[in-house]
Amino acid sequence: MFPSDRLSLVERYAELLATDGVVRGLIGPREVPRLWDRHLVNCALLATALPRDARLADIGSGAGLPGLVVALARPDVRVTLVEPLLRRTTFLEEVAAGLGLDNVLVRRDRADAVHGDETYDVVTARAVAPLERLLGWCMPLVAPAGFLLAMKGDSAEEEIDSARSVLRELGCAAPTVEVLSAPPVAGSAAPGTTSAQTRVVRVTWADPARVSLPTSGGRGGGRSGKRRSPRRKR
Numbered sequence: 386m387f388p389s390d391r392l393s394l395v396e397r398y399a400e401l402l403a404t405d406g407v408v409r410g411l412i413g414p415r416e417v418p419r420l421w422d423r424h425l426v427n428c429a430l431l432a433t434a435l436p437r438d439a440r441l442a443d444i445g446s447g448a449g450l451p452g453l454v455v456a457l458a459r460p461d462v463r464v465t466l467v468e469p470l471l472r473r474t475t476f477l478e479e480v481a482a483g484l485g486l487d488n489v490l491v492r493r494d495r496a497d498a499v500h501g502d503e504t505y506d507v508v509t510a511r512a513v514a515p516l517e518r519l520l521g522w523c524m525p526l527v528a529p530a531g532f533l534l535a536m537k538g539d540s541a542e543e544e545i546d547s548a549r550s551v552l553r554e555l556g557c558a559a560p561t562v563e564v565l566s567a568p569p570v571a572g573s574a575a576p577g578t579t580s581a582q583t584r585v586v587r588v589t590w591a592d593p594a595r596v597s598l599p600t601s602g603g604r605g606g607g608r609s610g611k612r613r614s615p616r617r618k619r
């Protein structure tokens with residue numbers, strides 16, 4: 386799941402989450418005993434769904450989940466962690482520098498402030514917003530041939546249902562729900578657990594040739610407060 390030469394870095398990150406992360410209020414103390422299976426392994430499964438050398442933006446990274454974990458698991462992937470809260474970006478910058486991760490960039494911003502600046506092959510998000518809202522934040526960042534991977538667990542189908550009209554309005558294809566799994570990790574899975582799994586919603590553009598993304602200077606969330614969305618070319 387992690388390259389062998391990155392394992393000590395993952396262990397160091399886990400230690401930082403369990404100590405500084407808790408003291409600085411980035412992760413709840415109750416999460417510490419389940420850091421590996423519920424957070425690190427769960428997020429590392431995303432790494433199995435990424436194209437080689439992808440450019441990825443993780444929206445609402447918090448303490449680095451899943452973005453930092455993906456950067457640890459996939460040194461070939463360039464990861465931008467988009468997070469608006471200073472306390473969190475400070476931690477993310479410290480961890481990335483402390484672990485010597487040269488494939489991580491931290492951007493202190495809301496997702497919509499990035500619209501028009503960059504697009505990415507993959508955009509990820511975990512526990513940030515319902516899919517309906519997440520689409521408006523994330524799809525303007527998805528390159529025409531790229532995709533959004535939203536970690537949604539058991540609520541995936543229900544959230545897709547609620548997002549139908551937004552999906553249509555933005556010009557997205559029908560989302561798919563994928564189960565990513567890996568063999569059990571010795572000593573980390575709960576008793577009775579046979580393998581680690583996570584459920585993700587994958588959203589692509591319906592017609593990549595007809596996607597019109599915001600351009601710089603035309604970003605959404607500006608002073609007018611008007612929401613700009615990617616539109617299909619007519």
Ligand SMILES: C[S@@+](CC[C@H](N)C(=O)[O-])C[C@H]1O[C@@H](n2cnc3c(N)ncnc32)[C@H](O)[C@@H]1O
Pocket residue numbers: 444445446447448449450451467468469470473494495496497510511512513522
């Ligand atoms: C519940 S936390 C989840 C953090 C992390 N993804 C995880 O799974 O542990 C939600 C995060 O989304 C961030 N967030 C909220 N609104 C956002 C927005 N519009 N753009 C980017 N991040 C946002 C918050 O600051 C917070 O760090």
